[in-house]
Amino acid sequence: MKILLVEDSATLRHVMCSYISAAGHEPVVAESGEGALQILEKNPVDMVIMDVEMPGLNGFETTQLIREWLGDHWIPIIFVTGRSEDSSLEAGIAAGGDDYLIKPISQIILNAKIRAMARITEMRKELSDLNDELTILSQRDGLTQLYNRRTFEEKAHEIWKLSQRNKEPFTIILLDIDFFKLYNDHYGHLAGDDCIREVAQTLLKCLSRAGDIVARYGGEEFVAILPNTPERGAIHICEVIRSAIERLGVKHRASLVNAVVTVSIGASVVNFTAGTDLEFQIDQADQALYKAKHNGRNRCCVKEYNPKSKILVIDDCEDAIASLNEKLRQHCSIISSCEPDECIALAEEFRPDMILLNMHLKGLNGQAFCARLQSNTVTAKIPLIIISSIETSELKALTEQVHATSCLQKPIDSEQLLAKVSQYIHPH
CATH class of the missing domain: 3.40.50.2300 (Response regulator)
Known part of the structure; x- marks a missing residue:
């Protein structure tokens, strides 16, 4: 020693x-x-x-x-x-x-x-x-050695938060072995276990990126998270998985769609995670899986989630952003930032339908930033709502001074906020 x-x-x-x-x-x-x-x-x-x-x-x-x-x-x-x-x-x-x-x-x-x-x-x-x-044993499914459902949910929330922070696309995949109950009835449960293991190993081979998460979701159902994966990538990888499992050639004489084991795959893709949540995206993937089964099985269905309206929130208070997200999630998607340069870049990339600006953001000259937004050819056309806790009369005067579209006083009233959304955001 x-x-x-x-x-x-x-x-x-x-x-x-x-x-x-x-x-x-x-x-x-x-x-x-x-x-x-x-x-x-x-x-x-x-x-x-x-x-x-x-x-x-x-x-x-x-x-x-x-x-x-x-x-x-x-x-x-x-x-x-x-x-x-x-x-x-x-x-x-x-x-x-x-x-x-x-x-x-x-x-x-x-x-x-x-x-x-x-x-x-x-x-x-x-x-x-x-x-x-x-710890490892408690995280793993005993049959497949994939993550179990509880561990998947923990890790999925971590990846979701990371995707929110990095403003990256997010894909979730649900996969179901076609007519697995008939397979079990025909070949027996031991053969059924072998089949599940083979599908699990094939999934792992197809989803080999360091950030990908694969888990057994229950029975013959599997789930995977693919961070930073847009719709095109999701469509490609779903088909790679489907064809790889079909090529295993595991005989399935009881199947109503093929002589070998096949899978149905549903995926949900969201291009930016604000304005929705993980549970909703899992539900979207489940709906896509149902559609794949309904359309004949042994196929993939990818559902992209893009809210019609987007609001860029410029604020450094996480609680305030979370509150706005909760109030508006059924109506539009929230994109947030507290960095002036990043805000301009986000506005140019996502073309939000409205901008909410905290005029008293730490380290930001609110009036100067309003002028910058209005001088930009993209953001000048976007309704600008300034937010402040100053007195109503002062806030109205400030709104006119910086040539903002309108204003909201803190603490923000939900009805007033939704009224602004209805007034200034027009359906696409």
């Missing part, structure tokens, strides 16, 4: 280094608490033996800093002290120490404590490995 010895006494350092080396370990030496912290930043060690009484940072203070810096990573720390009072021992344990050596140091006792700490380290590692295995 590599053992960090923190000791300000040159004599004791020399003696203890010889003991550590004689026991077959590698000593790494620091003369102070500050020096120990510098070493740990660059060189991981397996154990620390720490003098308590040192100039500068004492052993307790250094240990507290080490524990904070290491976080969940644990290494044993043994204190070395000339004090044997109960209060001193208690303070050391409270500071994060694991054991004590009382001066003068006995080589036999030092070796015994190192061995004991090494055993504890090994036991903790074994326990950590077992916990990791249990």
Whole structure:
């Protein structure tokens, strides 16, 4: 093991280094608490033996800093002290120490404590490995080793949030083995399990990007998330999956559509995730799957979700954006940003039907930004609604001053907001 010895006494350092080396370990030496912290930043060690009484940072203070810096990573720390009072021992344990050596140091006792700490380290590692295995097992479907439904839902929400933040397209795929109940009845449940495993492995081979998530959704149904995948990519990959499973050639004499196992696939694609939610998109994919089955099975149906109207919200308050999203989700899609340059770029790319601007955005000159919007050939034509918490009369005057279309006073009233949407957003 590599053992960090923190000791300000040159004599004791020399003696203890010889003991550590004689026991077959590698000593790494620091003369102070500050020096120990510098070493740990660059060189991981397996154990620390720490003098308590040192100039500068004492052993307790250094240990507290080490524990904070290491976080969940644990290494044993043994204190070395000339004090044997109960209060001193208690303070050391409270500071994060694991054991004590009382001066003068006995080589036999030092070796015994190192061995004991090494055993504890090994036991903790074994326990950590077992916990990791249990975590993996709890996340996986026992038959296919794909993610189970619970884990899928957790990871899907994470990817959804990332897609929202990055303003990327998002695809969700639902896949169902055609006439699987008839397959089970004809070939038996063991053959049915083999069939499910083969389909699962084929899915994994087809969806091999690092960000793709594949899970068993239940029974003979599978689900996949494809981040940053637009409609064209979704159509392509769905057909790749469908044809790959058909080419497996798993016989299915009970099927009403083919002599081999086939699948029906439904997918939902959303080009920007604001204005909708994950559950709605799963429902859209389910509807697409139903359509694929209704149209004869062994086929794909991709449904693209694009709200008719889009609103660009320029605000840095996540709660405010979430509130607007909740109020408007049934009517239009929300695109949000707090960066002026990005706002202009988003407006040029998505051509929103309305812009809502927080006039008091931190670091933004509201009047200057209004002028910038109105000088841009794209955004000048878009209705601009400014938002502020100032008095009504002042807000109306400001609206005229910056040549905005209209205004809303904070806190925003839902009825007034919807009235503005109805007034200024015209159906396509």
